[in-house]
Amino acid sequence: MESAERKDFRKPDEVRQFPMGRLELINVGGAMVGRAVFEPGWRWSTSVQPLVKTKSCEAPHFQYHVSGVLRIRMDDGTEFDCKPGDVSLLPSGHDAWVVGDEPAVVVDFQGMIDYARARE
DSSP, rough: OOOOOOOOSSSSSSSETTTTTTEEEEEEEEEEEEEEEEEEBBBHHHHHHHHHSSSSSOOEEEEEEEEEEOOOETSSEEEEEETTTTTEOOOEEEEEEEESSSSSSESSSSSEEEEEEOOO
């Protein structure tokens, strides 16, 4: 690293919108960091799956949970909730959805480069 760098999610490099959510991306230090906002009622299998056309989410995630509750179900059936203050590491192969009436906000340090990018 040659110099210090600062980015701000209020001025993201890219924004991707999808039903009931959005992803804000910043490129800092050569890494893509994403902040995702999932509105109440959002579910990966109904909001993002139609865009990416995969059976389940194939993006691996390393994320910090800022607010709201996100329920995760891995393809093997393992299911758990991620709450504010949690850090989660999710391999490929999962579904997720918002639990409750508060948006779920996560900052992801690994799996957002191609997240919610439409496939032909």
